[in-house]
Amino acid sequence: MNHESEFAKAWADPRNTRFEPPPTDINRVLAERYKTSEPLTFTRAMLWDLEVRKAWHPDIYIPYVVREGSAATWNATDDPTTFDRSSEQRRWMEQDDFGLVLERVHLNPAEQRVTFIGAAELPGPTGATLRAGTKQPLFHIEHAVAGDENEPLNLWRIVHLTQEPDELLGQTLSRRTYEGWLPGFVEIYIRSELNIELTRLDTA
Secondary structure, three states: OOHHHHHHHHHHOOOOEEEOOOOEEHHHHHHHHEEEOOOOOOOHHHHHHHHHHHHHOHHHHOOOOEOOOOOEEEOOOOOOOEEEEEEEEEOOOOOOOEEEEEEEEEEEOOOOEEEEEEEOEEEOOOOOEEEOOOOOOOEEEEEEEEEEOOEEEEEEEEEEOOOOOOHHHHHHHHHOOHHHOOOHHHHHHHHHOOOOOEEEOOOO
8 A cells, every 4th residue: 555645545535524734833832832841942853753653652642532552553564664553542523432443554754754544444463354433434644744853843634534525523623623732742742751841821
């Protein structure tokens, strides 16, 4: 599979439901909305390191989406930039309900982009067939890093494989996009990997 071509094909299909928020300027948001226990300039290298870690361990870096202990990865022996992944994830429209999500993952270090292609079924780590939950459409996600070394931008976009654009789903995704804060996985990385305390400021 060419993961990036598969994503591009789905993104170009007018029947699908697409969502792409504006880029997040990590250091601008950090300066405006947080207090840190020591000075911090978040770098592009840090952001890419985070994206790689998150691809391998989504239950650690997006625990607000992935059920604790549910993530597994396999099929990375020959090419460590390409592997399969499963996890129990909250449904987009029903946050109290979890379903099995299967993804084929590709890391592109040269362009600092990660592509996740959703699958209805996959051979699991033991060879037994795994089947994804069916309560929501399959989706593909792309996470990427842009900007300068000391002014990194977090990019992401998602496309759901629908028969026609789902306006309500798009509105739901828009409401849940960071709400002016850093993405949760960036907060987790700063606290756990950089050992820097991070406090949200009351900007009201």
